[in-house]
């Protein structure tokens with residue numbers, strides 16, 4: 001939760017009022033929290049979400065977005081022509097992904113189209129429209145050894 005709060009806070013510092021923002025994966029865990037944080041923090045922002053609601057929890061988050069009057073486009077991020085037909089955004093925050101490593105073994109094709117083709121489509125859209133972009137990487141890039149040693153430090157402090 002700290003990382004969501006701190007990343008939302010940092011994003012809030014570089015986003016101006018009157019901007020048009022697209023949050024891909026906007027009905028996901030991180031995307032929905034960033035969307036709602038920004039909506040409440042900065043007046044006059046237009047925030048749109050792009051999410052195909054493939055996670056069960058996304059439907060719950062969709063209701064949270066609706067309450068804040070944040071529109072969701074129910075599109076698959078791998079659909080290049082649909083992505084390109086969206087309006088021009090000042091900022092794209094790319095939170096759309098299949099984050100589960102197990103899924104890449106069981107449904108490789110879907111994960112390939114979401115994580116690789118989808119990211120490519122969003123980068124192309126940002127390039128075409130000269131939008132600024134923030135891409136959320138995976139936590140798996142951090143060294144497991146470093147994470148474990150941090151966890152040990154934290155546990156020692158608790159004792």
Ligand SMILES: NC(=O)c1ccc[n+]([C@@H]2O[C@H](COP(=O)([O-])OP(=O)(O)OC[C@H]3O[C@@H](n4cnc5c(N)ncnc54)[C@H](O)[C@@H]3O)[C@@H](O)[C@H]2O)c1
Nearest residue numbers: 025027028029030051052053054055058076077097138139
């Ligand atoms: N959750 C964490 O603690 C954490 C930490 C570090 C990095 N990240 C990264 O941040 C990103 C988002 O993570 P999250 O936890 O919010 O994931 P999430 O699964 O909650 O959200 C992803 C959203 O993307 C949507 N989606 C999936 N495939 C789609 C497709 N083909 N087209 C359109 N929408 C699609 C899903 O419906 C879901 O709402 C991932 O890249 C993840 O690796 C997450």
